[in-house]
Amino acid sequence: MSEEKKNENMNADQAKNTCGCAKDGACAQNNEKELSGEQPELCEKEACCKKQEHCEKNENEKGEKCEKKKKLFAEIDELKKEAEENKRKWYAVTAEYENYRRRTEKQSATRYADGRNDVVAELFPVGDNLERALASCADEQTKKGLEMVLKSFEKVLTDEGIETIDPTGKPFSADEAEAIMAVPAENGEESGTVKQVYLKGYKKAGKVLRYAQVIVIS
Template sequence: MEDIKKEVLEENEEVNQEVDEVTKESNENDETLEVNPEEILTEQEVQNDSKEDKEDELDMLRKNKDEIQKLTNEVETLKDRLLRVTAEYENYRKRTAKEKEGIYTDACADVIKEVLPVIDNLERAVQADGSVEDLKKGIEMTIKGLEGSFEKLGVEEIDASGEFDPNLHQAVMHIEDENFDKNSIAEVFMKGYKRGDKVIRHSVVKVAN
């Protein structure tokens, strides 16, 4: 009887040991699976940080998009302005070219109007009968009429009575003559004319050295 009781006690003790071991393992597993609140908070913060980064990136993209759109609008405005300025300049160029052509035509017409009476007088002189003296007087009157036309047009004869001036005179001959001062005009072969400061034709002269 005692032996049986001892065996039962031993078996109970073994069972209790096994239960203790199982309990201990279970507790260890529970400790392993236990969640650390600080670790949860850190993960949440990471998620929040990631969300904030994405929002910042979206904000940056929106700002860049707005800036690009703004610059695009400015470029389009400048292109439109450039096209309008180019068109206006082209119209101005055509208009001024036409005006210059008209001014030149009018100027030529004014000159021709003044010269035509001279031509008429020369034609009448050729057809007229008379002596050489009469013909000479007719030519002299025609020359005076031409000089009057030049005066109306603002054209004047270049003075060739003094010192040689390369801006007004063209020397085609040089002579050694004590009767003339150095670099003075000795003879005029062809009269020169100017209008204001514009030389129409240089006086062709002989110059004394």
């Protein structure tokens, strides 16, 4: 086959492989460049296809990024909810512990105070006996000694914040006294008034440690 025939066949094959672009001049130039070993330029249709492929690739990448962002934001929202729930639980536990601590401290203080009061209450009969002994004592020296002991006893009670309940001449109150006897009124005495205290009562900070035993006018 002659060289001229080969060139014609090659040109025919190149024509078949062209993209069908309307601009035949550009395709012909590309064919000539391919024959000469140069890099051919893209025809209009090929450029359009390349651009479309690039756009589709970008759209796919954008879609993947968008899905990743949505998933990431969803995870962040879930973590925020979990953090808020943990914070709420922490506040609840802290408040409960603080209430427990205060309640325990108050109970401990109350038990301690009650324990001291119980110990001091054991001394009340000692004071009663000292007063009876002082009232019946005829010896002056002995009487002075009893008075000194009784004053020391009363000082102990005062230092502990304990007050004496002595409602003589006052209206009877069951909150601080027990009526052990009722006597008729004499010389215009008012009914319901305490005439005499048979046994002293004691209280501390408003709490009665021992009720006074009294005689009431009926």
